[in-house]
Amino acid sequence: MSIDTPSKPQRGPSILVQSVEGVGQGLIGFVSNIGGVMSLLVDVVRWSLRRPLRLQNLFAQLDFVGVGSIFIVALTGLFTGMVFAFQSSTAFELFDAESLVGPTVALTLTRELAPVFSALMITMRAGSAMCTELGTMRVTEQVDALETMAVNPVQYLLVPRIQAGLFMTPALTMLFNTAGMGGAYVVSVVVKGISAGTFISRTRQWMDPMDVWEGIIKGAIFGLSVALICCYKGYNASGGAKGVGQATTEAMVSSALSIFILDFIVGVLMH
Amino acid sequence: MKKLVTPFRVGLLVIAAGAFLVTFILFARKGGLSDRESTKVWAYFKDASGLSPKSRVQIAGIPVGEISDISLEGTRAKVWLKIRQGVDLRQDAAITKRSESLLGDFLLDLNPGTEQSPPLENGGQIRRVIDTQGVEAVFESLTQITSDIQQVTGALRQVLGGEKGTGSLERIVENLVRVSDSMDATVRRNADRLDTILANFEGVSSDVRNITRSNQAEVGRIVDNVELITRDVREVLATVKNIVGSGEGEFKDSVASLKQTLNKLDSTLGNLDEITRKVKNGEGTAGMLLTDEQLGQKFSEAVSDVSEFATRLTQLQTEVGLQSTYLVSQGRSKNSLSLRIIPKPDKYYLLEIIDDPRGKVETQVVQTNPPSDGDPVIQTQKVTKETFKVSLQFAKRYYFTTLRFGLIESTGGVGADVHLFDDALTLKMDAFNFAADELRYPRLRATLRAQAFDHLFVVAGMDDILNAQQRDSATQRLIAGRDFFFGGGLFFTDDDLKSIITATGVPSVR
Numbered sequence: 001m002s003i004d005t006p007s008k009p010q011r012g013p014s015i016l017v018q019s020v021e022g023v024g025q026g027l028i029g030f031v032s033n034i035g036g037v038m039s040l041l042v043d044v045v046r047w048s049l050r051r052p053l054r055l056q057n058l059f060a061q062l063d064f065v066g067v068g069s070i071f072i073v074a075l076t077g078l079f080t081g082m083v084f085a086f087q088s089s090t091a092f093e094l095f096d097a098e099s100l101v102g103p104t105v106a107l108t109l110t111r112e113l114a115p116v117f118s119a120l121m122i123t124m125r126a127g128s129a130m131c132t133e134l135g136t137m138r139v140t141e142q143v144d145a146l147e148t149m150a151v152n153p154v155q156y157l158l159v160p161r162i163q164a165g166l167f168m169t170p171a172l173t174m175l176f177n178t179a180g181m182g183g184a185y186v187v188s189v190v191v192k193g194i195s196a197g198t199f200i201s202r203t204r205q206w207m208d209p210m211d212v213w214e215g216i217i218k219g220a221i222f223g224l225s226v227a228l229i230c231c232y233k234g235y236n237a238s239g240g241a242k243g244v245g246q247a248t249t250e251a252m253v254s255s256a257l258s259i260f261i262l263d264f265i266v267g268v269l270m271h
Numbered sequence: 272m273k274k275l276v277t278p279f280r281v282g283l284l285v286i287a288a289g290a291f292l293v294t295f296i297l298f299a300r301k302g303g304l305s306d307r308e309s310t311k312v313w314a315y316f317k318d319a320s321g322l323s324p325k326s327r328v329q330i331a332g333i334p335v336g337e338i339s340d341i342s343l344e345g346t347r348a349k350v351w352l353k354i355r356q357g358v359d360l361r362q363d364a365a366i367t368k369r370s371e372s373l374l375g376d377f378l379l380d381l382n383p384g385t386e387q388s389p390p391l392e393n394g395g396q397i398r399r400v401i402d403t404q405g406v407e408a409v410f411e412s413l414t415q416i417t418s419d420i421q422q423v424t425g426a427l428r429q430v431l432g433g434e435k436g437t438g439s440l441e442r443i444v445e446n447l448v449r450v451s452d453s454m455d456a457t458v459r460r461n462a463d464r465l466d467t468i469l470a471n472f473e474g475v476s477s478d479v480r481n482i483t484r485s486n487q488a489e490v491g492r493i494v495d496n497v498e499l500i501t502r503d504v505r506e507v508l509a510t511v512k513n514i515v516g517s518g519e520g521e522f523k524d525s526v527a528s529l530k531q532t533l534n535k536l537d538s539t540l541g542n543l544d545e546i547t548r549k550v551k552n553g554e555g556t557a558g559m560l561l562t563d564e565q566l567g568q569k570f571s572e573a574v575s576d577v578s579e580f581a582t583r584l585t586q587l588q589t590e591v592g593l594q595s596t597y598l599v600s601q602g603r604s605k606n607s608l609s610l611r612i613i614p615k616p617d618k619y620y621l622l623e624i625i626d627d628p629r630g631k632v633e634t635q636v637v638q639t640n641p642p643s644d645g646d647p648v649i650q651t652q653k654v655t656k657e658t659f660k661v662s663l664q665f666a667k668r669y670y671f672t673t674l675r676f677g678l679i680e681s682t683g684g685v686g687a688d689v690h691l692f693d694d695a696l697t698l699k700m701d702a703f704n705f706a707a708d709e710l711r712y713p714r715l716r717a718t719l720r721a722q723a724f725d726h727l728f729v730v731a732g733m734d735d736i737l738n739a740q741q742r743d744s745a746t747q748r749l750i751a752g753r754d755f756f757f758g759g760g761l762f763f764t765d766d767d768l769k770s771i772i773t774a775t776g777v778p779s780v781r
Binding site: 059060062063066067070094096110168170171172174175177178203204205207208209211212213216 | 277278280281283284285287288289291292294295296298299300327721723729731757
């Protein structure tokens with residue numbers, strides 16, 4: 001005679017354990033991503049120095065990232081400068097200090113807004129396209145096909161894109177600066193009635209060449225970071241169309257976050 | 272060809288960005304002053320806050336150099352300046368730190384010194400450092416005024432504040448409400464009787480007035496008698512008071528005096544009886560007024576005029592203001608206390624007492640007689656005195672413009688104000704001091720006044736626009752010539768004062 005004893009139900013891990021696991025996996029993923037991006041950076045630097053240089057690919061990417069973003073960056077810069085001048089002049093009128101509108105807009109644009117907004121525009125317009133394109137090539141095994149043909153995919157696909165991000169973001173930052181200051185001038189002088197001489201002389205008095213260089217350096221760092229992250233996410237995408245979409249989303253979020261974090265770090269280091 | 276299109280477009284972008292970069296760098300580069308083209312001098316400052324390397328150094332508003340370095344020496348800041356070679360610096364040069372705006376934009380104003388003093392060598396020290404702090408000085412004055420007002424309101428709050436004071440006020444209000452209710456009811460109940468009483472009272476008052484007019488001599492006697500009576504009554508009261516502590520003798524005297532007084536009062540009543548009889552018979556002006564309808568109508572009109580005058584007086588508005596401005600070239604503050612009496616919205620009288628650091632310039636003729644024979648030597652000297660100045664102006668407003676004339680800073684002058692943005696911004700122009708010998712042109716002053724908050728305003732402008740600067744040779748004080756100024760002030764209307772009293776109560780003697 002045998003007695004059947006009911007078996008105990010299998011219980012999953014507790015909520016506490018799941019939470020700890022989630023945090024741990026997130027941390028591991030974060031560190032792995034940083035390591036992967038750094039490793040990719042080393043590869044890109046190494047393959048940038050090797051022949052063939054593939055200038056045609058490079059110019060195509062420079063055109064796509066830089067020339068293709070001129071309109072959106074200039075438009076963003078123009079309206080940013082205009083609205084910033086309008087709001088700051090309204091505030092400065094309270095203190096009878098409208099002469100400080102020009103310097104305020106100039107310093108804010110050159111140091112912060114121009115590199116950050118330019119990099120964000122490039123992330124949205126070019127970074128997403130880079131990630132999606134590389135991700136699609138990865139899941140459709142085109143990257144494997146390149147390796148089969150003894151073409152290094154890092155040199156062929158990634159190096160031009162990352163170089164384009166590195167070189168074009170500072171150029172677009174300068175374009176943003178120019179459009180922004182033009183918009184600020186129009187609003188301050190034509191709309192708000194601030195003297196043109198005051199606007200120009202006070203801006204010149206307060207602005208320093210180092211402010212412009214700070215923006216350029218930040219632009220280069222942001223461009224490199226955005227291109228690296230987007231290429232890394234796309235290059236390592238997996239899981240078909242859904243995986244490509246997920247990789248693009250992660251690339252956008254990570255790129256935007258990296259811009260703001262790097263902006264803080266570089267800003268602190270440069271002052 | 273198509274292969275070239277992409278590099279060409281990229282190249283164009285790079286060239287454009289490079290051109291923008293170069294333009295920005297050239298625009299932002301100040302050029303600076305090299306050691307070869309500048310003189311390095313230094314000065315000690317007690318407070319160098321707001322100053323930094325590359326801060327401007329200017330003479331008469333024109334940049335002539337910059338701060339090259341700031342270091343701490345003991346408890347003082349040693350500030351090194353690079354001054355352009357062409358500037359003739361002397362050993363009595365003076366330097367002033369001042370702020371350019373309310374937001375603390377600092378620069379240094381340099382006075383290069385006088386020709387009589389030896390030149391200041393490269394690496395020398397500017398010994399005259401004037402520690403005026405511009406906006407801080409203005410704010411300090413305003414803070415002091417605010418503190419005084421707070422002390423007053425605090426004292427009032429202490430007197431009638433708290434639960435006890437609030438309870439008293441509540442009881443007073445409740446009593447007033449009850450009194451007004453009962454008064455209203457009484458008036459309603461006795462409306463007809465009150466009308467009759469008022470008519471009688473009006474008649475009596477008219478009679479008395481006419482009596483005083485037509486029988487002045489008799490009234491004079493009555494008044495004399497009444498005066499005597501009151502004096503006697505006062506003496507009686509004093510005597511009665513003394514009785515408590517003294518004997519009866521004085522009391523008897525007082526009773527005798529009282530008898531005498533009563534006799535006089537009897538006589539006075541007799542006079543009054545005679546006067547009323549005359550009035551009743553229509554004799555004199557009083558009698559005429561009672562019988563002459565035309566005269567009564569004129570009297571009614573006169574009362575109406577008096578009533579209108581009283582109404583005007585109650586509509587009169589007053590405004591008390593304090594203003595403090597910092598005179599940039601003078602390096603000192605100018606303060607004024609103003610009283611504006613506003614009988615009508617479009618008309619006002621302005622009385623100001625002004626403490627002007629320019630002072631008042633007077634010309635004195637000094638005659639020196641030689642001890643021996645010879646003509647006396649006559650010299651003319653100008654003396655600057657520190658005195659308060661007074662303005663008394665009449666102003667009339669037409670639409671957005673106010674015209675003023677009268678006494679401006681103790682001299683005759685005229686002024687005009689243009690009011691913009693619902694009076695939030697006012698452009699004021701004053702012209703005065705037309706006859707001063709030391710001035711080539713009359714003193715013309717332009718002021719922009721902005722209403723910052725309800726009772727706070729800021730001003731900025733230029734004084735004595737037309738004349739070149741003149742300084743007192745002894746004190747280096749600016750006595751004439753153009754000078755920028757900025758500052759602020761407070762003003763209160765009588766409505767504000769009423770609000771303060773209503774909120775805090777009126778102090779009472781316990």
